[in-house]
Amino acid sequence: MKAILALEDGRLFQGRAFGKPGTTTGEICFNTSMTGYQEVITDPSYRGQIVTMTYPQIGNYGVNPEDTESSEPHVRGFVIGELSPIASNYRSRQTLAEYFTEHGILGIEWVDTRALTKHLRSAGAMRACLTTELSESEALATAQNAPPMEGSDFVKEVSTTEGYTWEQDSRRFALPNTVTGVEGNWLELPPVKHRIVAYDFGIKYNILRRLRQAGFEVEVVNARTSAADVLARKPDGVFLSNGPGDPAALGYIHDEVKQLVGKTPIFGICLGNQILGHVFGGSTYKLKFGHRGGNQPVKDLRTGKISITSQNHGFAVDDSKLPSNIEVTHINLNDDTVEGIRHKEHPVFSVQYHPEAAPGPHDASYFFDEFAALIDSTK
Known part of the structure; x- marks a missing residue:
């Protein structure tokens, strides 16, 4: 046809x-x-x-x-x-x-x-x-x-209607070692060390798997869940997920996340990074054709290390609008756009790309351990 x-x-x-x-x-x-x-x-x-x-x-x-x-x-x-x-x-x-x-x-x-x-x-x-x-x-x-992407809120279409605790099998498979002759097998998950709440703006299953593999018990909540409701659950930390649409159109989410800053450790990925850009008083803008693929080079400005990353976004945080208490930690080496930020005073950080997608394959896996260490340092 x-x-x-x-x-x-x-x-x-x-x-x-x-x-x-x-x-x-x-x-x-x-x-x-x-x-x-x-x-x-x-x-x-x-x-x-x-x-x-x-x-x-x-x-x-x-x-x-x-x-x-x-x-x-x-x-x-x-x-x-x-x-x-x-x-x-x-x-x-x-x-x-x-x-x-x-x-x-x-x-x-x-x-x-x-x-x-x-x-x-x-x-x-x-x-x-x-x-x-x-x-x-x-x-x-x-x-x-057709309606333009600018101003579109697709989070309301993809966020879970009912909260849930992630309980699906998240074990990793160890590949066979042809040198030692060790056969491949499923690796057991570590015990739960931290209990967190994850906002579902369009969360990917593999993010949930990686969080569980890092020792987190994850309770997933709808995008409209209030900050008061989240804090009442007394989580060790809060995760802000990826998601679709224009981050500037999510004022109702910005308002709630703003109330969480300084009260609990926060880690954001992709849309979560853009939301934090707005929460910190900055803004976002639409990229010409976006970053979508598994070959995006990103530099960690703190260490100088360069990672090959998986990305999927059409908007970016405007670094010129960020206040002085926000540090840009990562940049895209193709166009110098912001790929990570952190708060200098509160335990809050985020990345624009997807560490769980792992094209490196392990270049960016340290973020989940960094979140756990951040929680430990604030307990």
């Missing part, structure tokens, strides 16, 4: 549809990861977006329930060069096309993703329409009338 991808600036691409036919709109962006398409599709931070994968063939290893980052897919649409005709992996349970059909997601293949990505790098991320049923002119008009 023929599909049309129309960008709001008039650029058109044609291809073949897969998944569920229909029409969808969203902000179109691109991700440079070579693997991990299933994690991208189920990452709540992609809510409201049509994602282009720059790697030429997608779907090679199918889909399996163990690798999802949430309970459902969140992308509005999916753009690829070629859908693999074979899903070959012993863990695969479905093809990507079957998964999209089941969940009502529209994808398009046979698109020149290189040309599309170069266009987005020049013109910037923008609104788009992906359709199997509209004409080119109708698709263009639909894209131009």
Whole structure:
């Protein structure tokens, strides 16, 4: 079935549809990861977006329930060069096309993703329409009338409705050692040392796994939970998760988090970092085409160490608006944008990228231990 991808600036691409036919709109962006398409599709931070994968063939290893980052897919649409005709992996349970059909997601293949990505790098991320049923002119008009990402609050769509304690199996698998002959096995989890509350702005499962692996018991709460409610639970610390949309549109969250600063240790990732930027009196701005992929170099200004990181964000903290009691701890070496901040007086810090995604693979894992050490130092 023929599909049309129309960008709001008039650029058109044609291809073949897969998944569920229909029409969808969203902000179109691109991700440079070579693997991990299933994690991208189920990452709540992609809510409201049509994602282009720059790697030429997608779907090679199918889909399996163990690798999802949430309970459902969140992308509005999916753009690829070629859908693999074979899903070959012993863990695969479905093809990507079957998964999209089941969940009502529209994808398009046979698109020149290189040309599309170069266009987005020049013109910037923008609104788009992906359709199997509209004409080119109708698709263009639909894209131009779609709501922009600026001012959008998608957190309210992805945050858990009911609080819960993370209890899923979070053990790590130790790979076989071919030198010593030791067989691979599941590593037992450490005992719980700290009990924290995690705000769910669109939290990824692997963040919860990594927190548990670091000795945290995690109680997840809705994004609208008040600071008073959180403090009444007497947590050892508070975690602010990743999530979608414009951080400037989340004033109701800023107000509550502001009341937590100085009263409990706080650690934020991605959207959590941007929220803290606002809480500290700063602001955020929209990046031209964002950082999305597993090859972003980040420098820790405290140590000089450079890490290769996984990222997924379209907004950044404006370092020129931060007050003097806030230190920028990390920067992106591609464009010098803020990748981490900390409060000089209170036990609060955050990073813009995803330490749990681990493309390094262990470059950024120290943040979870740093959070534990911060809690220990304040007890």
